[in-house]
Each structure stands twice: as structure tokens, then as C-alpha cells.
Amino acid sequence: MVTFWGGKRKTLVTAQLHYLFMSSTWILPDDLAVPDFPADHPGPGAPVPQHWSKCFGCGDDQPTGLGMEFTTGEGLEVIGRFEVAKRYQGGPGFIHGGILMTAFDEAQGMACNAALRSAVVTAHLGIDFARPIPLGAVLELRSRVEGTVRRKVYTRSEARIVDGPLADPDVVVGSSYGLFIVVGHEHFEKGKDFVDGMPTGDQDISAV
């Protein structure tokens, strides 16, 4: 199957050559600009704070969420981790695919935020499920910004099991590419009436 996106969304071209590669190919635009390395970047290994305490991906005030924790990696990379809890089950014993996609969404959004210091939302996500991921596995997602075109931010991420069942840091168990769009504060104004509870800590809606 070969799928090309056209029309208004001409910059996003995805070729899904499943019969050749068993994975999808993400073609980046020619006019991609690589963002400058932030002057105040703390270097590898520094904690990256949650962007919002109620976030399903990273919030510490969201008991059913993934509780992902992030650190800076080399260059513009961020590294996210979480353990595959039993409640994330899809097929017996394994992670639900939508949970992995959520983790990739969060991880690539955090990479955008760390590289650009701007709020972003997801416009498009692609994912390849390469290996089954068992409950109890500790997943590490390495994510980075590939470049930007105007407000569009192109990202990439790979997941590996680094601890627990089937751990092998050399095996990529899933990968993802994303298109995020830089948005202003007004984007979140529309949601203020629907926020679930008050934020904890110093993360509030104005922080985005």
C-alpha cells in the first residue's frame, strides 16, 4: 500500500510501503530548519519538568496516567521513561497499542517544548509497532526535533525496553514520527472551563 497525503496538507507526505519494509517512511520537507541549541540548555541528564500536572502523559496529579518522567539527552534529545502497568493491557500480557501511541505523543511533544520553549499540539502522529511489549516492562523513549518549517515541528522517537521483562536496550520495540504545531496561549483558553480540578505545584494553565 502506498499512501500520499495531498491537497491542503501538501507538506506531509507519508509513504507506507508495507510490502517492502514492514514499516512506514517519513519524508521530511526540503526546507526544514534545524533549531538552534538553547543557550541555557542544562546538558545531558537534567530532569525535564512535567508541562502540566493534570496531563495524562506526564502529570503527577493524574493517578490513572502514564506518569512519564523525562530527562535531557544528547543534543536536542529528551528521554522519557515509564513502566507498563497492568491497567495498560491490550492483548493478554501486553501493552495496548494506543497506550504506546500516547507515550510517543507525550515524548515528542516534550522534545518540541524542550527544543523550542514553545507550546505545541499534535497535528499528526505515525507509529510502527515492532515488538510486543509485556506488562511490567520499563520503556525508554528517545525523542528529538528533526526540524521546523514555520509553525510546523517535525519529530522522531524510538522506544526500547530497558528494564523488566524482555529488556534489551539494543532492540527498538516501536518507533514514531510526528508533526506538531506551535500554538499560542489562546489555544488553551478555549479549554479553561473544562479543566479537571486545580493544578498542583507551580504548573498551571498559564505555564503553557
Ligand SMILES: CCCCCCCCCCCCCCCC(=O)SCCNC(=O)CCNC(=O)[C@H](O)C(C)(C)COP(=O)(O)OP(=O)(O)OC[C@H]1O[C@@H](n2cnc3c(N)ncnc32)[C@H](O)[C@@H]1OP(=O)(O)O
Ligand atoms: C494538551 C497539551 C498541552 C501542551 C502544553 C505545552 C507543553 C508542550 C509539551 C507538550 C507535550 C504534550 C503532548 C501531547 C500533545 C497533545 O496531545 S495535543 C492534543 C491533540 N491535538 C490537538 O488537539 C490539536 C487539534 N488541532 C488543532 O487545534 C489545529 O488543527 C492545529 C493543529 C492547531 C492547527 O491549526 P491552525 O493553528 O489553524 O494552523 P493551520 O494554519 O491549519 O496549520 C499550520 C500548518 O500546519 C499544517 N498542518 C496542520 N495540521 C496538519 C495535519 N494534520 N497534517 C499535516 N499538516 C498539517 C498546515 O497545512 C499548515 O502548514 P503551512 O501552511 O505552514 O505549510
